[in-house]
Amino acid sequence: MPADAVRAGIPCMLMRGGTSKGAYFVATDLPVDRAARDDLLLRIMGSPDPRQIDGIGGAHPLTSKVAIVSVSDTDDADIDYLFLQIGVDEPVVGDAQTCGNLLAGIGPFAIERGLIPAVEPETTLRIRLLNTGDTATARVPTPDGAVDYDGDLAIDGVPGVGCAIDLSVTREAAVLPTGNAVDEIAGHRVTLIDNGMPVVLLDATEFGIEGGETPAELEEDEDLRAEVERVRLAAAPRMGVQDAGGQTVPKMFLLSPPAAGGDLRTRAFIPHRVHTSIGVLMAASVAAGARIPGTIAHALAAPPQGDVTVLEHPGGLFTARAEAMQDEAGIWRGASASERTARKLFDGRVFPRPRR
Incomplete structure (x- = not known):
């Protein structure tokens, strides 16, 4: 330099x-x-x-x-x-x-x-x-x-x-950091998952929203932002993230049933602004969650077809190719692929x- x-x-x-x-x-x-x-x-x-x-x-x-x-x-x-x-x-x-x-x-x-x-x-x-x-x-x-x-x-x-550009990511760590499909944190049922990006999956209805709101509408709701952040700070240590107040992970996803031909509708806090679309590895984590029985995502998603999960986001659709499989010890592992x-x-x- x-x-x-x-x-x-x-x-x-x-x-x-x-x-x-x-x-x-x-x-x-x-x-x-x-x-x-x-x-x-x-x-x-x-x-x-x-x-x-x-x-x-x-x-x-x-x-x-x-x-x-x-x-x-x-x-x-x-x-x-x-x-x-x-x-x-x-x-x-x-x-x-x-x-x-x-x-x-x-x-x-x-x-x-x-x-x-x-x-x-x-x-x-x-x-x-x-x-x-x-x-x-x-x-x-x-x-x-x-x-x-x-x-x-x-x-x-x-x-x-x-x-x-074809991208594939292999992950060695377990995709469920706590080993649970659902945890209760700060009074909410959540799924903590990491298939390349630490994210917290939330049911949008628990936060009083329908799920199709625009990023601007969500960002203007100060009570919603404060509650999402309260859950994020409580969830972060369970995902190995210390001092989450100074970090941009975990990302927070409000999920709802599909409304535009996809498999699952998403709104992502990243963490203080709302994503206008969805990140590649965020999508990989959400899609993996949709394939694990008992998670927040699995309960709200349409049944996945093949190895593709189509995620609805504010800017359109994202086709995520993500895997979630259990090893011999019953631990969920993941991998993902995408075209960008x-x-x-x-x-x-x-x-x-x-x-x-």
């Missing part, structure tokens, strides 16, 4: 991954010291400020994200991926979760930066998710030895079409503001 990053700038690629947008960096271009790195990223993104007017953040959690990428030092992966959620109006840099949407851009970014060679017509990468310890496999279209961002895949929440698109938006140098 340059001694004077403010004047010289830092190599940075702005990419859309799935329904999110973030700044992608090679690890060696950032400080090794965590405190120095976090301070630098806050200055780059323009936080804390609700508009992030003095940085490249997009004034929303879905567009205030960072991916840090490096060549992996393990034989089991080609690339390491660290995800950081940058607070918008608070000076917080969170690493307790990963991001399945930005994951869609990791393969293209690694190829663009020369961290891994492209192979015609498709390049396969094994990606270690440093936040969770899970491993993902990405297949990226690379005709003529370069990433091709054009394609015919459309995903709800993103205008137009793009190249199809990604696109390089800008490549160059970013200039952090001199101080916060």
